[in-house]
Amino acid sequence: MTRIAPTPSGYLHLGNAANFAANALLAARTDGRLLLRIDDLDRARVRPAYLQDVFDVLDWLGIEPTEGPRDVEDFTAHWSQEHRMPLYRAALETLRTRTAPNGPQLFACPCSRKELADGVHFYDCPTAGIALAAPQVAWRIDTRGLPLHAQMPDFAVRKKDGRPSYQLACTVDDYHYRITTCARGEDLRASTAAQAVVSDLLGYPKLEERMDVIHHPLLLHDGGKLSKSQGAGGVRELGVSRKEVFAIAKAWLHLPR
Template structure:
């Protein structure tokens, strides 16, 4: 993989090929009502899509069925429509999502990627519980306890982990150019298939981005390490398109106590603010003021000064 950013960033022009067409996505998880941090990420994605004439795909990550509820799925559409945040491809409502776009419709793609990892000897079965992992490492970091146990991957109730012992030369393409990155310690041997047999987030996200043709990914800074893990996985899978994607990791909204927003923080949910009578302008003004933008904002475009130049 070359470190050249000739076609990998919007700032560089190619003398021999047409400019790359970008496709980005917003990818909420329906495990709670959307909060202001989600809105910030969606707005910045929309702003960058406008800047680089990118298509926006709505991709709802509903693999964790134990946490998904119909009202959370509906809240995604209610929030996007209320705030007039745009998307060009993907479901337009909860019914079309369930009928065409839910992740269960792509299970054959996930299974194909998992079998590819297993057949290449890149995945290994693991029966460690969280308690087992903590006993082996007080930090909770998995250290590869099942690497050489040769557990049967077909046995039910086992997770599959990626064998990350081999260093891979990874480059992350950013708005400022390509940078070399290495898999962090806390991402070693990450799970690619959960104990229930479903694909883990890292694998389903990489497969979904390939399926939808995504090549411009906007995420919060808290997912930086996760991006590196996905670059590593894409390298192992031979997914060159994902490795060539452009990434932007934006700052987070922080609560007064210094913690990041979560879906359990009801007072920051858009649903709560709507019920309190807040307008879209008031929601974006609240976000902007928290991030140092003075005055009132008319809509999501008022957050444009947060973008890198």
């Protein structure tokens, strides 16, 4: 099973639409199963209009996921990540209680964004032994010695407010839904590496053995990365056809047009 996993933090752009198409093509080439998983952990950025936009773009592309919500109402009632909070909390509890003698260690970090400059902790958190139960601490993984350290030093699995981080939730969800393949942007390469680390710490089977992750290029606009827009418009206003979106996806996957 593959998955389409947008974050509803703005109106989707052409790159997002091509990513949807790439995952639909991957599903068609494998077991035909395609999950729509809307990642709405970051509650502050989610808007109902952005949720609706996900369904509108799928409709426009003619993609029908085989699993997941049918519409915004179904999503809110049954599929929001809020409903899987017990799973994430159980995973965090596993990380807290499991000791991986030779693996990367979990530690508590009270640093503000400013105090955590370039991966250097103001409070020497990785070695300071701050209690994980202390209030207002993030839980981070000590990434020293890991290849991903340069891009994602000491990434968080739990945020200061006690909620799971994206890396934790994505790892748990991919395992929970038995995702076996997915296409994601190459900007998420470090995230994939971080999720492989979390997966190991949780005792899941190796991520690289259970998931075939394809990192595709990003579409650039004037040399910069496309970003979701906050205003109305969206991908259907760009003047591209459904066929052109699928052509981009096919090129990413090295499929004949």
